Amino acid sequence: MSGDVAALLDGVRVCVVGGSGGVGKTTTSAALAAGMAARGLKVAVVTIDPAQRLATALGLDELGNEPRRIEPERFAAAGLALGDGELWAMTLDPKRTFDELIARLSPDDDTRERILRNRVYRELSDAIAGSQEFTAVAKLHELTREGGWDLLVLDTPPSRNALDFLDAPDRLRAFFEGRALQTLLRGGGAGLRLLGRGTGLVLGLLRRVTGAELLSDLSDFFRLLGGLLGGFRARAAEVEELLRAPDTTFLLVTSPEREPIDEALFFQRRLRAAGMALCGAIVNRVHVDELGGEDGALDELPERLEQAAGLSPALARGVAAAFADEHALARRDAANVARLRARLGAAIPLVHVPLLDEDVHDVAGLVRLGAELFHTAA
C-alpha cells in the first residue's frame, strides 16, 4: 500500500529530506514543496545543489542564498494552481552562509572584519563550508528564526555518507572551540578526524603560510573565534533542538535498489538513536510491471502481440523482450521494497513513486512527480 505524502507532513514545520546519493532528494524536495504550497502553505525549499539543477528545473538561471519566490504562473502553466500558497526556493551557498553566521555572532564590525579577513579563518571556513552539512543546518536555523514560513523543506547534500549531516552541530562546535585545529597543531590524529575532508586544505595552508605571519594569524584566529564561542554554543544547542523539535521531521528518499535501501535503514537507526523523528520513506523510481506481475503472461506475449496488435513476429519478439526486462526489474524492485517495508516497521509509511519516462528537468516534470507523491495523478 502506498501512502500520500501530504498526510505525512500534516503539522510539520521543518522537513529534512535525506537519503543516499542520486536517489532523487533534490527533485523530490522541490516537488514536495510545490505540492504543499498548492495546499495553501507558504513553503521554502532549501536545496543543496551545486549543479543548480533545481534552478534549471524551476526555469530560473540561478537561485541565490536567500529564498526567492517562484512565480505561481510557472506552476499554473504546468497545471498546478498554487492558490493562496507560496513557493520560495534557494540553493545553499555554504561559504556565504558561514560568513553570515560569523557576522551575526560577532560583537562588533571590527571583530567581524578581522575574522573574515583572517587567512586561517578563510582557509578553514572554505574547508568547513565545503562540507555542506554544517552550513545547511545553520541556514535552516536562521530561516526558522526569521519566521513567516509554514513549512521549510531542506534537501541534503550528495555526500558519501548522508549521515554526516546529523553530526553537523557537533562538528561546528569543535571548529569554533578550535579543538580540531589545536589537536592538529599538536600533531594528533583526532584533529584530522574532526576536520574530516578539510584536513588537506589546512595542511596546505600550514605549508604555504609559514613563520611569523602564520603565527600572528593563528593567534588572532583563536582569540577572535574564542570570543564568539559562547554565542556559537548557544546556536549549536538551538540547532540541535530544532532537529529534535516535535514539528521537525525527516523524510527518507531511496531508490528501490539494495544499497540505497540499506543506507536508508541505517539512517533510520541513526535518527532513532539521535532522538530525531522520521515521518516516512519515499521509494523513488520504481519500475512498474505492465504485466501485472504474472510470469505466465510473458510466454504468450509474442503470440498475442502478433495476433492482437498485428506486429511482425520479429517485432513482437522485440517488444515482448522489452516487457520481460521491465517485468524482471519490477520483480526485483518489489522484492527490495518488501524487504524495506519489513525492516522499517509498520509505523513508517512508504510512498511509491514510479520511474518517469524522462528526467525531471522542468516545472512540468516537477508537477508530474508531485502528482505521484500526492496521489493526484489522473
Ligand SMILES: Nc1ncnc2c1ncn2[C@@H]1O[C@H](COP(=O)(O)OP(=O)(O)OP(=O)(O)O)[C@@H](O)[C@H]1O
Ligand atoms: N521518479 C523519477 N523518474 C525519473 N527521473 C527521476 C525521478 N526522480 C528523480 N529523477 C531524476 O534523477 C536524477 C537525480 O535526481 P536528484 O538530483 O533529485 O537526486 P539527488 O538525490 O538530489 O542526487 P544527489 O545525491 O546527487 O544530490 C535527476 O536527473 C532527476 O531528474
Ligand SMILES: [Mg+2]
Ligand atoms: Mg541533490
